[in-house]
Amino acid sequence: xxxxxxxxxxxxxxxxxxxxxxxxxxxxxxxxxxxxxxxxxxxxxxxxxxxxxxxxxxxxxxxxxxxxxxxxxxxxxxxxxxxxxxxxxxxxxxxxxxxxxxxxxxxxxxxxxxxxxxxxxxxxxxxxxxxxxxxxxxxxxxxxxxxxxxxxxxxxxxxxxxxxxxxxxxxxxxxxxxxxxxxxxxxxxxxxxxxxxxxxxxxxxxxxxxxxxxxxxxxxxxxxxxxxxxxxxxxxxxxxxxxxxxxxxxx
Ligand code: NAP
Numbered sequence: 685x686x687x688x689x690x691x692x693x694x695x696x697x698x699x700x701x702x703x704x705x706x707x708x709x710x711x712x713x714x715x716x717x718x719x720x721x722x723x724x725x726x727x728x729x730x731x732x733x734x735x736x737x738x739x740x741x742x743x744x745x746x747x748x749x750x751x752x753x754x755x756x757x758x759x760x761x762x763x764x765x766x767x768x769x770x771x772x773x774x775x776x777x778x779x780x781x782x783x784x785x786x787x788x789x790x791x792x793x794x795x796x797x798x799x800x801x802x803x804x805x806x807x808x809x810x811x812x813x814x815x816x817x818x819x820x821x822x823x824x825x826x827x828x829x830x831x832x833x834x835x836x837x838x839x840x841x842x843x844x845x846x847x848x849x850x851x852x853x854x855x856x857x858x859x860x861x862x863x864x865x866x867x868x869x870x871x872x873x874x875x876x877x878x879x880x881x882x883x884x885x886x887x888x889x890x891x892x893x894x895x896x897x898x899x900x901x902x903x904x905x906x907x908x909x910x911x912x913x914x915x916x917x918x919x920x921x922x923x924x925x926x927x928x929x930x931x932x933x934x935x
Contacts, residue, residue: 685762685763686710686711686737686762686763686870687705687710687711687712687762687763687765687766688711688712688713688758688759688761688762688763688765688766689706689711689712689713689714689765689766689767689768689913690713690714690716690754690755690758690764690765690766690767690802690806691703691706691714691715691716691768691770692716692743692754692767692768692769692771692798692802692846692862693711693716693717693718693770693772694714694715694716694717694724694727694768694770695715695716695717695720695721695723695724695727695740695770696717696720696723696876697873697875697876697877697902698754698770698824698870698873698875698877698902698905698906698909699715699716699770699771700715700723700727700902700921701851701901701903701905701906702768702770702902702905702906702909702910703715703727703731703738703901704727704730704731704766704906705906705907705909705910705912706913707731707734707736707738708734709910709914710734711737711765711766711826712736712737712738712739712761712762713731713736713737713738713739713757714739714741714742714754714758714761715727715728715731715738715739715741716740716741716742716743716745716754716771717740717741717742718742718744718745718771721740721742721921724740724742725740726808727740728740736744739757739761741754741757741758743757743803744794745769745794745798745799745802746790746793746794746797746798747932748801751798751802751805752805753799753847754802754805755802755805755806755809758771759809761764763817764806764809764810764819765810765817765818765819765820766819766820766821766822766913767802767803767806767819767820767821767822768821768822768824768909768913769798769799769802769803769821769822769823769824769847770824771794771798772794772795772824772826772843772844772877772907772917773790773791773794773795773877773880774792774840774877774880774881775787775791775837775839775840775881776881776882777835777836777837777879777881777882777883779835779839780838780839783838783839783922787839788839789814791839791843792839792842792843792846795843795844795846795847796843796846796847796850799823799850800850802900803821803850803854803865804889805821806819806821806863807821807854807861807863810861810862810863811858811862811863812861812862813860813861814861816861816862817862817866818862818863819862819863820863820864820865820866820868820912820913820914820917821853821854821863821864821865821866822864822865822867822909822912822913823847823850823855823865823867823868824847824868824870824905824909825844825847825848825851825867825868825869825870825924826840826841826844826847826869826870827869827870827871827872827926827928827931827932828840828841828844828932829841829844829845829847829848829869829935830869830932831932834935837881841887843928844869847867848867848869848924850876851865851866851867851922851924852922852924855921855922856922859921859922860882863915863921864912864913864918864920864921865921865922866912866913866920866922866923866925867912867923867924867925868905868908868909868912868923868924868925868926869907869924869925869926869927869928869932870900870927870928871894871899871926871927871928871929871931871932872886872887872890872891872894872900872928872929872931873899873900873901873902873904873905874887874899874900874901874902875902887899892908894929894931895929895930895931896929896930898929899929900927900928900929904927905927908925908927912925
């Protein structure tokens with residue numbers, strides 16, 4: 685049975701880059717997506733063309749039944765060793781004074797509850813006390829967790845703050861179960877997420893003001909995720925790694 689890596693939101697951006705590196709590291713990769721089946725199929729085809737194994741699985745991480753089905757699909761591929769909790773969304777720029785309950789519920793359901801429920805399913809399978817053989821969970825937070833994103837998206841930033849706390853807490857909870865739990869905090873990365881939040885020119889506008897004078901690439905984040913998920917990082921459980929080009933590195 686091959687070792688399996690699930691990448692939520694693996695069809696595009698940081699998730700797709702992680703899926704490619706995961707396949708290169710020898711995992712059978714579950715490329716999860718919610719609506720863009722063509723993008724997920726393209727990632728799978730590219731992995732298979734390179735001799736790797738992958739499967740595209742549609743599941744909304746904002747829906748519990750979808751998450752359960754996602755992990756059952758992964759079970760059919762092999763033994764789950766790595767979960768990358770990458771799927772996440774931003775809403776339009778808005779002040780807190782204008783945020784609706786619906787917006788807040790959606791942001792937290794997808795970014796936070798989805799990550800919790802995916803981790804729940806992963807721990808059930810990986811925990812040595814439950815017959816598992818251990819594994820790694822890597823959460824994708826954001827530099828926004830430290831910056832707060834005032835004047836832009838405080839809801840998104842707060843959801844990523846929750847991911848940071850979740851990472852530390854779960855790492856301690858399952859430390860005796862052979863499961864490592866870590867996170868990356870990306871800075872400004874060149875992906876579609878900015879356009880999805882109504883800011884297609886955000887990367888171009890901010891690049892000159894960043895310490896490295898450029899945004900990061902999805903591959904630069906994926907490399908950190910793969911390392912945190914690897915056997916080289918076994919004593920790093922609980923760590924949250926800034927991958928932000930020196931943006932927002934102070935607590
Ligand atoms: P992206 O390019 O917008 O891609 C988002 C991915 O998530 C897509 O594969 C999308 O699937 C999937 N997705 C969205 N909602 C989902 C849902 N409800 N269920 C399952 N999958 C869902 O995003 P990205 O920039 O790579 O971001 C990935 C992660 O990094 C997010 O957690 C984000 O908050 C975090 N991050 C990004 C940046 C940045 O600057 N880009 C910075 C810090 C943190 P479809 O293709 O089907 O739509």
